[in-house]
Amino acid sequence: GENVEQHPSTLSVQEGDSAVIKCTYSDSASNYFPWYKQELGKRPQLIIDIRSNVGEKKDQRIAVTLNKTAKHFSLHITETQPEDSAVYFCAADRDDKIIFGKGTRLHILP
């Protein structure tokens, strides 16, 4: 079955710098890759997603890249702000289900 690995588990970046979170997946049949943000005490919220027929997608300060050959996908946050502090989860679809990575806790340092 699908296995999603996520790195790093914790990431600290200076406010204004960029943050990158990387994921790999195992099932070559996966073709949908969402990213979720979970703020403290709140439910996970979808922030961006990408399908396998696209290599990159951008939404303001957030971008995702996908390398289907290498089974890698990444989340890039530019010009980080304090409100970006949260736990981020990558995920991949598997047979109409979504399998999640273990999460990355992102700290934005003042």
Place this chain on the structure above:
Amino acid sequence: DVKVTQSSRYLVKRTGEKVFLECVQDMDHENMFWYRQDPGLGLRLIYFSYDVKMKEKGDIPEGYSVSREKKERFSLILESASTNQTSMYLCAIPSGTGGIGGYTFGSGTRLTVV
């Protein structure tokens, strides 16, 4: 706006008790999912359902069962609660159709088994 409602935000139960966690959706969606969330382990799929009366095991079904008697309601059952089932439980439904749009989650139930 998609609504997924979990009836309890916090629960404290004793070891050995039978525990019911309820999830209700207002989108008339066939698919519903139960995950548990633990620090450092992410979200792990416990059970899911593709329609009324249907259920499928996820990756960690041991110690759990589910019930889907009505389309809008999906219940997670801990037959005999144990301390290692202390966790955050999240219900989810697909946000869109055709596999696009990810999931919408409920607000979660934080269960403590003592």
